[in-house]
Amino acid sequence: MASTAFADSAPRACDLLVRADAVITQDDERRVLTDAAVAILNGMVIEVGDYATLDARYDPLQRLDMSGKMLMPGLVNGHTHLPMTLLRGFADDLPLMDWLEGHIWPVEAKLDEDLLGIGARLGCAELIRTGCTAFLNGYFHERVTGEAASGCGLRAVLGEGFFAFPSPFFPTAEVCWEAIRSLEEHFRDDPLVRTAVTPHAAFTVPPEVLAASFELAESLDIPWQTHLAESPTETAVCLGKYGMRPVEILRREGLLSPRVTLHHCVDVEEKEIAQLAASGTNVVHNPASNLKLCSGMSPVQAMLDAGVNVGLGTDGASSNNQLNMFRDMGLAALMGKVRHGDASAVNAQTALDMATRNSARCLGWPELGRIQAGHPADMIALDLSSPNLMPVFNHVSHAVYASTGMEVCMTMVAGEVLYLYGEFRTLDVSGLRKEAVRCAKWVRNASGK
Ligand SMILES: [Zn+2]
Helix, strand or coil: CCHHHHHHHCCEEEEEEEEEEEEECCCCCCCEEEEEEEEEECCEEEEEEEHHHHHHHEEEEEEEEEEEEEEEECEEEEEECHHHHHHCCCCCCCCHHHHHHHHHHHHHCCCCHHHHHHHHHHHHHHHHHCCEEEEEECECCHHHHHHHHHHHCCEEEEEEEECCCCCCCCCCHHHHHHHHHHHHHHCCCCCCEEEEEEECECCCCCHHHHHHHHHHHHHHCCCEEEEECCCHHHHHHHHHHHCCCHHHHHHHCCCCCCCEEEEECCCCCHHHHHHHHHHCCEEEECHHHHHHCCCCCCCHHHHHHHCCEEEECCCCCCCCCCCCHHHHHHHHHHHHHHHHCCCCCCCHHHHHHHHHHHHHHHCCCCCCCCCCCCCECCEEEEECCCHHHCCCCCHHHHHHHHCCCCCEEEEEECCEEEEECCEECCCCHHHHHHHHHHHHHHHHHHHCC
C-alpha cells in the first residue's frame, strides 16, 4: 500500500476556507493574488494561494464564498480614544487647546463607566463596520473599553490615561501604577486584549512622571504611548515650561525606544526625525484629526525615508469625526503629497502599509496586519461590485483612493466573522441607537449647553 502517497493527497482539515476574487496579502512581497483562497485553522491563517489548489488540498468544516469581493488584512487603528464617540459633533471647528480645555475636558471629568461602555460599544460597531480589526486606545476606566472590545471580538491595546498627579482619577502616581498593573492582570489571559502605559502628553505630564511611567512599562514588558509634538502650540508650551521641544524632553529622559509609540509628531524637525529613527521609536499619523484641529501636516514621507516606523490612526471621534481608517488612509496619501510637494510621496502601497503592518508594530503586535500563513486570521472583504470600485486595475489603489469604508461587507478577527452583509453578529446596534440618544441628553446637561 502506498500509504504515504495516500496521506499526502488526502484533504487536510481546516475550520474555514474563504474564496475571493482577489487577496491583498500585505506579506513581505506584497503579493496580490487573484481567484484566491485563504485556509484558516484555530483562528490562524494556515495557507494563502490560488483557489483551485486550496480547494483540492483542504476539506474545510465551513466555506465562505466571497466571489466578487477582495480580501485584505483588517486595518489596525494606531491611535484612538474609543468612548469619545459620545462627544462626536459636540464641539467642532476649534483649535486644539480651546477644544480640549474649553469643551472636552470639563465633560470628560464627569463621565461614568456606564456612559463609557456605551461610547466604547458604539466605537466598536463603527470599527467593525469600516473594516478595522485592532486598535490602540487611550482613555479612562479602560477596563470598560477592554470588555467592550473583547465582548464583540475586536483586538485592543488599552491605555489608562493619566496626567500630572494629583488628578481627579489618581491622587498619586502609585495609585495610577497600581490601576495599570491590575488592568494588565485582568486581561492577561484574554487573547484579544493587551495593555499599554499611556501618559497624556509631554506638556501635561512632568518629565519625571513620564520617566517613572516608562519604568512601569518596562517592568510589565508592555508598550508605552503618548501624544507628542501635535502642534506648534504644544511646542511653544513645552519651550515655555521646560525650555525644550517635545522630542528633546523625551530624549533627555531616555524615552525614545522601540517600546514607544508617539501620536501625531506634526511639529518635528530633521534632527528629531533622525533621533526617532535611530532609537526605533514608532509614530502614528492622524491626518483627519490634524487637519480638523488645524494642527498642521506631519512630515510622514520624511520620517519613513529616515527609517521611522509610521502607523496610522483616526484619533478620537470628537476630533475626526469618524473612526473610519479608510478615510484616514486616503487622507494620509493625499496630505503626504501636499506636505512634501511631490505627487509620488506617501503612495498607495505606503498608505496601506501604514494602516496595516506599520500600525501593528505601533501596537506591539507585529504579527497583525497581513494575510499570511502563521499569522492571525484578521481579514476584511470589500465588495468589488460597488460602483466606485469598477473596473479594477490595481487593488491597492482602490483600497486607498477609491474605497470609502462602506464597501466593507465582511469583518473577521481570529477566524470569527463579526460582520457579514449588514449583519453585526456580536453587537446589538439597534439597542445602541437608543443608548446614544440617552447619552446625548447627558452630554448636553453635563456641559450646561
Ligand atoms: Zn489623541
